[in-house]
Amino acid sequence: MESSSIDLYFVDGSTEAQVRKIEQSLLKEPWIKTTKFISPKDGVKEMSEKYDPEFLSYAESIALPLSLEIYPKADYANIQFIDRESKHLRTFPLVEDVIYQRNWVESMTMNVHRLQIGFAAAAIISLIVAIALIQSATRLSIFANRFLIKSMQLVGATNKFIVRPYVMAFVRHSLIAIPIAMGLLLIIFYGLPYIFQDFAIINDFTKHIGVMALFVICISVSIFGLILAVFGSWLSTRRYLRTKIENLY
Numbered sequence: 001m002e003s004s005s006i007d008l009y010f011v012d013g014s015t016e017a018q019v020r021k022i023e024q025s026l027l028k029e030p031w032i033k034t035t036k037f038i039s040p041k042d043g044v045k046e047m048s049e050k051y052d053p054e055f056l057s058y059a060e061s062i063a064l065p066l067s068l069e070i071y072p073k074a075d076y077a078n079i080q081f082i083d084r085e086s087k088h089l090r091t092f093p094l095v096e097d098v099i100y101q102r103n104w105v106e107s108m109t110m111n112v113h114r115l116q117i118g119f120a121a122a123a124i125i126s127l128i129v130a131i132a133l134i135q136s137a138t139r140l141s142i143f144a145n146r147f148l149i150k151s152m153q154l155v156g157a158t159n160k161f162i163v164r165p166y167v168m169a170f171v172r173h174s175l176i177a178i179p180i181a182m183g184l185l186l187i188i189f190y191g192l193p194y195i196f197q198d199f200a201i202i203n204d205f206t207k208h209i210g211v212m213a214l215f216v217i218c219i220s221v222s223i224f225g226l227i228l229a230v231f232g233s234w235l236s237t238r239r240y241l242r243t244k245i246e247n248l249y
Helices: 015-026 040-050 055-059 078-089 102-144 144-156 160-193 199-206 209-241
Strands: 006-010 034-037 065-071 097-101
Touching: 006 015, 006 078, 015 034, 015 065, 034 055, 055 102, 065 078, 078 097, 078 102, 102 144, 102 160, 144 160
Parallel strands: none
Antiparallel strands: 006 065, 006 097, 034 065
């Protein structure tokens, strides 16, 4: 959404020096990523390229005002913030009008929210599936080793001693799965938008994710995966060991 701009149009008689001074003051704002000064000549060229090549001949009879394009950072590119800042920008001296693509910003904001909900729903579903798979794998493993487990219990082995191998096995599985999960995460965030145009909206969701934020996400996923493997396998194994081993035959 950083590609969407807020366009400031200045009153007739404004000079480039005055506009440049306003531009320098605006660049100090934390929500502004960059600005672009548009002279009347540049404005005529952009209009002729964007709309009608014959606009150049028509523009000779009119005088386009000086303008300034403001590009907000992705973190601030939401309709509520832009509405508020547009009203504030209209109070600036020499500013005649403030224009931005409100419908486009609303649409992009809604799409990003939908994408966030979709990721959250996928995460919840994946968590439920992971827990179910851990329980099923634990049950199958105990069933396959039911005679060995029964023998260990008969000679006085504690549940802690019996559970440990199952927990370590799931930890090894999670260590193998973590780099695969990281690769899939990078593909979803940065690969799909370039392969399929329908996923271009993901770019607006990931543009504000810096290297440090991506590193934190990867570390968090890794830690959560290990915790899920340890506690999931431990709880599942303890649960089945508390039942009569004959019930698993």
